[in-house]
Every structure is written in C-alpha cells, then in structure tokens.
Amino acid sequence: MKVAVGSRSDVGRVRDGNQDSYFAERPLFVVADGMGGHLGGDVASATAIETISSGLSDSGGHPDPDVLAELVKSANKRIWDRSQGDPSLRGMGTTCTLMFLEEDEGLVVHVGDSRLYLFREGGLNQLSEDHTLVGQMVREGRLSEEEARHHPQRSIITRALGVDADVRVDVFQIELRNDDALLICSDGLTSMVDDEDIKKVLEEGTDAQTAADRLVELANHAGGEDNITVVVLDTRAEAVAAADTAPPPPDSTGAPVRDKDTGELGEPAEVEDEGRRSAGAQDEEDESGYEPGRSSWIRRLVWALALLIVVAAGAYFGLRYWLNNSYYVAATGSGVVGVYQGVDGRFAGFDLSHVEVSTALKVSDLPQNLRDNVNNGLGADSLGDAKSKVSSLQDAATRYQQQLKKQRQSRHKKRSGSGGGT
Numbered sequence: 125m126k127v128a129v130g131s132r133s134d135v136g137r138v139r140d141g142n143q144d145s146y147f148a149e150r151p152l153f154v155v156a157d158g159m160g161g162h163l164g165g166d167v168a169s170a171t172a173i174e175t176i177s178s179g180l181s182d183s184g185g186h187p188d189p190d191v192l193a194e195l196v197k198s199a200n201k202r203i204w205d206r207s208q209g210d211p212s213l214r215g216m217g218t219t220c221t222l223m224f225l226e227e228d229e230g231l232v233v234h235v236g237d238s239r240l241y242l243f244r245e246g247g248l249n250q251l252s253e254d255h256t257l258v259g260q261m262v263r264e265g266r267l268s269e270e271e272a273r274h275h276p277q278r279s280i281i282t283r284a285l286g287v288d289a290d291v292r293v294d295v296f297q298i299e300l301r302n303d304d305a306l307l308i309c310s311d312g313l314t315s316m317v318d319d320e321d322i323k324k325v326l327e328e329g330t331d332a333q334t335a336a337d338r339l340v341e342l343a344n345h346a347g348g349e350d351n352i353t354v355v356v357l358d359t360r361a362e363a364v365a366a367a368d369t370a371p372p373p374p375d376s377t378g379a380p381v382r383d384k385d386t387g388e389l390g391e392p393a394e395v396e397d398e399g400r401r402s403a404g405a406q407d408e409e410d411e412s413g414y415e416p417g418r419s420s421w422i423r424r425l426v427w428a429l430a431l432l433i434v435v436a437a438g439a440y441f442g443l444r445y446w447l448n449n450s451y452y453v454a455a456t457g458s459g460v461v462g463v464y465q466g467v468d469g470r471f472a473g474f475d476l477s478h479v480e481v482s483t484a485l486k487v488s489d490l491p492q493n494l495r496d497n498v499n500n501g502l503g504a505d506s507l508g509d510a511k512s513k514v515s516s517l518q519d520a521a522t523r524y525q526q527q528l529k530k531q532r533q534s535r536h537k538k539r540s541g542s543g544g545g546t
C-alpha cells in the first residue's frame with residue numbers, strides 16, 4: 125500500500141523550547157511529548173524515540189504486538205533509570221503514540237495524551253484513548269469534550285513513560301484502507317484546534333505535508349500555547365501522487381533532526397572543513413579564488429550563531445528572572461489566600477508557579493468582589509507588594525466580618541425589640 129507522509133514539529137508561540145520529538149519514516153511513526161523541567165522533557169521524548177527506533181532495527185524489523193509493547197516498556201525503563209540517576213532530570217516523562225505500519229496493517233502502542241486519529245469516509249475518529257484526568261471524566265460522562273478542552277486540569281496526565289519503573293500501555297491494531305488518512309499529534313494541536321477543524325484540513329487530501337503544515341499553522345493561529353507536533357499519513361491517490369512528485373520537504377521543524385536508520389540525534393549541517401577541501405581539490409587551483417569570500421562567509425555565519433546564542437541565553441535567563449521575580453495573590457488549593465511566586469500557568473503539566481506564602485485568611489471570609497479578585501489572581505510587583513495586598517485583604521475581611529456580625533445583631537435586636545415593645 126502506498127502511503128504519503130507529512131510531518132512537522134513546532135515550538136508554538138509561548139514555550140521557550142520544543143520538548144516534543146517525533147519519528148516519521150516508514151514503517152515507524154511516533155510522536156512523543158516530553159515534560160519535566162527545561163531539560164527533562166526533551167531528554168525523555170528523545171530517549172523514547174531513540175530506544176524504540178534502535179530497538180526495532182535490532183528486532184529484525186517485524187515486531188508482533190508483544191514485542192512492540194515490550195520495546196515501549198524498555199523505553200519507559202530507560203527514561204526512569206536516567207531520571208533516577210540525575211537530579212536535574214528527576215520527574216521527567218513523555219507521552220508516546222506510535223504506529224508500526226506493515227503493508228496495510230498498523231500496530232499501535234499508546235501511552236499519554238498524544239492522539240491517533242483516523243479520517244475515513246468523511247468522518248474523523250480518535251482511535252487512542254487520552255490517559256488524562258479529564259479524559260477519564262469524559263469517558264465516565266462527567267464532562268463534555270468541549271468542557272475537557274478548557275478544563276484547568278486538562279494537562280494532568282495519568283500515564284506516561286518514565287515516571288515510574290513500570291507502565292501500562294495500550295496496544296491495538298488497525299487495518300488501513302485506500303482513501304484513509306491518519307494523524308498522530310501532540311496535545312499542542314488538539315488543545316488549540318478542535319476536531320471539526322482538524323477534519324476540514326484532512327478532508328482536502330491533496331498533500332500530506334501541506335496538511336501537516338496547515339495543522340501547525342492553525343494551532344499557532346489559535347495561540348500556540350504548547351509545542352505542536354503532527355505526523356500525517358495519507359493513502360488517497362491524490363496525496364500519494366503528490367508525494368511521489370514533490371521534492372523532499374525542507375527541514376523546517378523545531379525538533380532535532382533524527383537519523384533515519386539509527387534514530388540518533390543528527391548534527392546540524394556541518395560547514396565543510398577547509399583542510400579536507402583543499403586536499404580533495406589539489407588540481408583545482410582556480411577554486412582557491414573563492415577562498416577569501418568563502419571564509420568571510422563562514423566568519424559571518426559564526427558571528428550570526430554567536431549572536432543567536434547570546435539572544436537565546438538572554439531570553440532564557442530573562443524568563444528565569446521574570447518567573448523568580450513575579451508574584452501574585454490567589455486562592456490556594458485549600459481555600460486560603462496565598463502568595464504565589466511565578467506566573468499563573470502550566471508548562472507541560474507542571475505549574476509555573478508555587479505557593480510562596482500561605483496565610484490563615486480564608487477566601488470565603490472576604491466580601492464577594494474581593495473573593496472574585498482573589499479567585500482571578502491579583503498581580504503584584506514584588507513579594508513586599510504581594511504581602512501588603514494580603515494585609516489589606518486581611519483588613520477588608522475583618523471589617524466585612526464585623527459588619528456581618530453587626531447586621532446579624534441588629535436584626536436580632538429588632539426582632540427581640542419589636543417583640544418586647546408591644
């Protein structure tokens with residue numbers, strides 16, 4: 125069966141790095157969405173891809189479902205071991221949704237909240253189950269799909285590779301037909317773009333790479349709040365014909381390039397070594413005429429790279445500084461007013477903030493308008509500013525409670541007064 129393949133991974137518009145990894149070379153298609161710290165997520169997702177792709181070539185390339193599941197479990201074990209051995213990687217993990225395609229039979233192994241969709245006969249169906257808290261609630265009928273997409277706890281996943289020594293994986297098979305399209309994607313797509321819009325893109329069916337690019341574009345257009353990775357497979361004649369004639373897509377991905385055979389991380393394109401070049405072109409004296417221009421070009425490239433590194437480092441430390449110096453006042457999980465350090469938001473399942481100071485002031489003791497303010501979060505310029513906001517909240521709560529008490533007493537007095545007056 126002929127299959128056109130398109131793929132793309134993009135950092136999105138909010139995150140400062142891309143922790144998604146993917147592999148899209150027949151017969152293996154994988155999307156892994158890493159999480160945990162600024163290093164861990166990338167290490168976890170890359171380790172998953174690497175372990176699976178190299179394990180596949182060792183197994184002779186014809187895995188049965190059990191072998192494939194074992195491979196994913198060995199990736200789990202490897203990520204877990206690495207996280208236990210290195211404090212900076214502790215807590216890292218990754219989703220993993222993979223399909224091994226032999227002829228028209230797809231073997232699927234799935235853990236986490238990346239998704240596998242099948243587009244067939246005009247309908248789009250999610251074949252994988254989301255291993256998330258909200259996914260579970262949807263399956264139990266306690267939440268609608270739409271509510272789940274906006275739920276504050278939507279990024280909490282219940283299963284992932286690398287967070288425990290053992291993991292339960294979903295394994296199933298699908299029969300691919302002519303005129304099908306398949307999509308494997310990270311939640312950076314599905315949290316931004318709803319199924320109806322994904323379907324519209326797949327419906328076009330002209331070219332798998334165009335579809336992949338378009339999906340990433342839609343997610344970014346909707347805010348791009350997470351890393352976005354998509355792998356599109358298409359068996360429709362038009363897509364296959366387009367793939368046969370199209371030049372290989374340029375690598376415009378945000379994810380590291382992976383070697384097709386080994387799954388090893390690729391090096392960025394190397395500038396040709398000067399020595400090797402002149403040794404190989406001894407009789408091409410006139411070539412040397414290009415050398416000055418060439419070396420100034422290299423110098424410019426080196427300067428550009430250095431500048432890029434400085435800018436990236438600036439952005440990184442700027443972000444760290446910003447997180448460490450941002451405070452806000454909001455309700456804590458136990459219903460009291462607290463001072464948070466960081467910014468209100470989540471990154472790959474982790475909070476960007478933590479409670480710095482917890483107070484004894486109950487949110488429910490505040491007057492309604494201040495209760496709303498606290499529930500929405502009150503920004504502060506510094507820790508001192510946050511603390512003074514807390515103390516004025518405290519004063520307001522005291523006044524409000526006294527006022528309530530007075531109202532209760534006067535009501536009581538009125539009642540007993542009118543009773544005694546007549």
Ligand code: MN
Pocket residue numbers: 157310311312350351472
């Ligand atoms: Mn994600």
